[in-house]
Amino acid sequence: MRPFDIKRQARRLGIAALLFLALIGVGSLISVPVDGERAGRLIRPTLIGFLGPDVTLDLSASLSILPRPTLQIYNLTISKKDKFSIKSQQASVPVSVMALLSGGLSGSSLTVNDPVITLPPSSLPETRQNALALLTGALGAADTIQQSPIEAIAIRGGRIVVAADAPVSFVEKFDADLSITKAGRIDFDLRLPWKSEAVDVSARIDPIDPKTGSKASTLLIKSAPGTITLEGALATTPELHFAGTIDLAIKALDRFGKWLDIDPPLTFTTPLAVKGAAEITSERIAIREAALTLGKIEMQGGIGLDVGGERPLIFGSLSAGDMDVTEFLSPLWPKQAQGWKTEPLSNGLTPEQDFDVRLSAERVNLGIVRIANLAVSILAKDRALDLTLGGSKLFQGSAKGKVSIKPEDEGYRLALHGSFDNLDLAQATLALMDMRKIEGTTEGKFEFESKGRTADAIMKALSGTTDVTISNGTLNGVNLATILKRIETRPLSAIRDMKGGKTDFDRVHVSAAIANGNATLEKAEMIFPPNGMTMTGQVNIGERRLTLEGIATGPDPENGTAPAILPYTVTGSFDDPVVTPDVGRILKRQGTTTPEQ
Known part of the structure; x- marks a missing residue:
C-alpha cells in the first residue's frame, strides 16, 4: 500500500483551489446585457403596489453569473410627478438559477445602494398627504404581494433632499429594510441619524384579519432622547385608522427639546412618560385614559394632536393629585439682582402650535406657595396665548385671572386682569417677595397691559x-x-x-x-x-x-x-x-x- 504523501495531497488541494478561484474570477467578468424593459418587469409590480400605478421607472441592467447570478441595475430612476424622485447609480437583484436555466428571470429581493430621494418643497398638509398615500400603498401592496416576485427591499446609504436652487439635505444617510411575506405580513426597519442622534424605527403589520377587517400592528421608535411604542390594530377602510396603546418615554426634556429644536429651549432635566389608549388617523392623534408622569408629577386624563387645520392643535384635559412645579416656573420670574431682566424675550414665548388644554390639581406646590383646587386653561391660536386661572384656593383665600400674550413689533403685547379675595397677606408676601413686614386679610382687583421686547421694557410701558x-x-x-x-x-x-x-x-x-x-x-x-x-x-x-x-x-x-x-x-x-x-x-x-x- 502506497504511503500517504501529505505534501503531494497539499499540492493537489492547492491546484484545485487555484482552479476554482480562477473560474470564479473569469465568471465574474462575464456580464450579459439585459433589456431594461425586461429587468423593469421584475421590480415594477412591487413599486406599483407601494407607490401607485402612475410611478415611472427607468434603468439599464446586466446579468453577472458568478459568484452568484445577479441582475445588476444601473442608473435607476423611480419617480412620481410632483411627488418625489429616487435616483441610484447601482442596485442589484439576486436571481434564481433554475429560472435562468429555463430562460426566465426571477428574484425575490432588491438592494438599492446610495439612492438620493428628492422631495419637492411642500406644505405640512401636502407632506402629510404624501406620507399617507405611501402608507396606504404599502398596505395595499401587502394584500396583493402574491402578484409580485420581489418580497424584500433594502436601501443602503440613502439620502433625502428637498428640491431648491441649492438642494437642502433633510436626512444625510439612512439604511432601511422592508419585507413582505406571501401571506401579507410587512416588516420594516429604518436606521438614520437625526440632529446627531441615532434613530431606529421598526414596524410590523400582520395580514388582515377577516373577522375585524384590520391588521395587528406594532411600531417602535428608539433614540437616545426617547422612545415611543405603538401596539394595536390598523384598518384602511373607510379611512386609515389605528387603535391600540401608546407608550412614550422621554429621558430628559432638555435633551429632547434640543434634539427637536424647541424654542424656547427646555432647561429641565426632568423625564416625561405617557401611556394610554391611542387612536390615530391621518389628521389626529388622541390618547384616552392617559397616565402622564413628568418627573414626580403624575396626571391622568386625555391628550392629543390634531393636524387637520392650518396649524397643529394640541388638546387635552389632565388632572393631578399633588404637583410640585417649582423647577418649571421659577425661571420665569422677571426680576434679576439689580432690576428687571433686560435680555430679549424668546421668540418662542408663545407657541408655534395651537393649544386647547385644561389642567386641574388638588394641590400644587410652587416653592413655599401652596395652591388648592387649581384650574388652569391654556388656549393658543395663531401664536396668541391665553392663560386663565379659575377660582383656585391659595394663601387661605382665592384668586382668579387671565394673562394674554400676543407677538407684536418684534416683541409681545401683554394683558393681565384678575381678582383675589381673603388672601393671607403675610403668607403671600413671604412666598412671593421673601418679606414679612405686613399682615392681614386682603382683597382686590387689577387690570394691566403693556408691550415690549424685554421684561424691562414691558415694566416701563405698563x-x-x-x-x-x-x-x-x-x-x-x-x-x-x-x-x-x-x-x-x-x-x-x-x-x-x-x-x-x-x-x-x-x-x-x-x-x-x-x-x-x-x-x-x-x-x-x-x-x-x-x-x-x-x-x-x-x-x-x-x-x-x-x-x-x-x-x-x-x-x-x-x-x-x-x-x-x-x-x-x-x-x-x-x-x-x-x-x-x-x-x-x-x-x-x-x-x-x-x-x-
Missing part, C-alpha cells in the same frame, strides 16, 4: 389700574401709635428712634392708576383708631423707584390743640427704600424749632 384693601392687619417694624404719642411731648426723640414694635390697623386701602410704568396713588390710607395715615405720590415700576409722601395723624387732643402728626417721605429703590421724617413740619406743628433739652 399701564392699568389696581385697587387693594387689607383688613385687620399688622405693620411690623414700627409702632406708629406710640410715635404719635411721643411726638406730642418729645418730637425729636420720637423721630430719632422710630424702629421697633408694630402697628395694628383696622383697614388699609390703596388704589392706583398706572401709565408708562409709573403708578400714581389715587387713594392710600390706613385706619388704626384713633389714628390714621394717608399717602400720596408715585411708584415708578419701570425704574423700580419710590417717590412717596405720607402723614400719620393722631387723635384730636381734648384741649383743642392740633393733633400730633408724623409727616415723612419714602424714596429710593424697591430693594433699598429710605423713610425720612419731615422734621421741619413736626417741629412747626409743635410751635418750636429748638432742640429738646
Whole structure:
C-alpha cells in the first residue's frame, strides 16, 4: 500500500483551489446585457403596489453569473410627478438559477445602494398627504404581494433632499429594510441619524384579519432622547385608522427639546412618560385614559394632536393629585439682582402650535406657595396665548385671572386682569417677595397691559389700574401709635428712634392708576383708631423707584390743640427704600424749632 504523501495531497488541494478561484474570477467578468424593459418587469409590480400605478421607472441592467447570478441595475430612476424622485447609480437583484436555466428571470429581493430621494418643497398638509398615500400603498401592496416576485427591499446609504436652487439635505444617510411575506405580513426597519442622534424605527403589520377587517400592528421608535411604542390594530377602510396603546418615554426634556429644536429651549432635566389608549388617523392623534408622569408629577386624563387645520392643535384635559412645579416656573420670574431682566424675550414665548388644554390639581406646590383646587386653561391660536386661572384656593383665600400674550413689533403685547379675595397677606408676601413686614386679610382687583421686547421694557410701558384693601392687619417694624404719642411731648426723640414694635390697623386701602410704568396713588390710607395715615405720590415700576409722601395723624387732643402728626417721605429703590421724617413740619406743628433739652 502506497504511503500517504501529505505534501503531494497539499499540492493537489492547492491546484484545485487555484482552479476554482480562477473560474470564479473569469465568471465574474462575464456580464450579459439585459433589456431594461425586461429587468423593469421584475421590480415594477412591487413599486406599483407601494407607490401607485402612475410611478415611472427607468434603468439599464446586466446579468453577472458568478459568484452568484445577479441582475445588476444601473442608473435607476423611480419617480412620481410632483411627488418625489429616487435616483441610484447601482442596485442589484439576486436571481434564481433554475429560472435562468429555463430562460426566465426571477428574484425575490432588491438592494438599492446610495439612492438620493428628492422631495419637492411642500406644505405640512401636502407632506402629510404624501406620507399617507405611501402608507396606504404599502398596505395595499401587502394584500396583493402574491402578484409580485420581489418580497424584500433594502436601501443602503440613502439620502433625502428637498428640491431648491441649492438642494437642502433633510436626512444625510439612512439604511432601511422592508419585507413582505406571501401571506401579507410587512416588516420594516429604518436606521438614520437625526440632529446627531441615532434613530431606529421598526414596524410590523400582520395580514388582515377577516373577522375585524384590520391588521395587528406594532411600531417602535428608539433614540437616545426617547422612545415611543405603538401596539394595536390598523384598518384602511373607510379611512386609515389605528387603535391600540401608546407608550412614550422621554429621558430628559432638555435633551429632547434640543434634539427637536424647541424654542424656547427646555432647561429641565426632568423625564416625561405617557401611556394610554391611542387612536390615530391621518389628521389626529388622541390618547384616552392617559397616565402622564413628568418627573414626580403624575396626571391622568386625555391628550392629543390634531393636524387637520392650518396649524397643529394640541388638546387635552389632565388632572393631578399633588404637583410640585417649582423647577418649571421659577425661571420665569422677571426680576434679576439689580432690576428687571433686560435680555430679549424668546421668540418662542408663545407657541408655534395651537393649544386647547385644561389642567386641574388638588394641590400644587410652587416653592413655599401652596395652591388648592387649581384650574388652569391654556388656549393658543395663531401664536396668541391665553392663560386663565379659575377660582383656585391659595394663601387661605382665592384668586382668579387671565394673562394674554400676543407677538407684536418684534416683541409681545401683554394683558393681565384678575381678582383675589381673603388672601393671607403675610403668607403671600413671604412666598412671593421673601418679606414679612405686613399682615392681614386682603382683597382686590387689577387690570394691566403693556408691550415690549424685554421684561424691562414691558415694566416701563405698563399701564392699568389696581385697587387693594387689607383688613385687620399688622405693620411690623414700627409702632406708629406710640410715635404719635411721643411726638406730642418729645418730637425729636420720637423721630430719632422710630424702629421697633408694630402697628395694628383696622383697614388699609390703596388704589392706583398706572401709565408708562409709573403708578400714581389715587387713594392710600390706613385706619388704626384713633389714628390714621394717608399717602400720596408715585411708584415708578419701570425704574423700580419710590417717590412717596405720607402723614400719620393722631387723635384730636381734648384741649383743642392740633393733633400730633408724623409727616415723612419714602424714596429710593424697591430693594433699598429710605423713610425720612419731615422734621421741619413736626417741629412747626409743635410751635418750636429748638432742640429738646
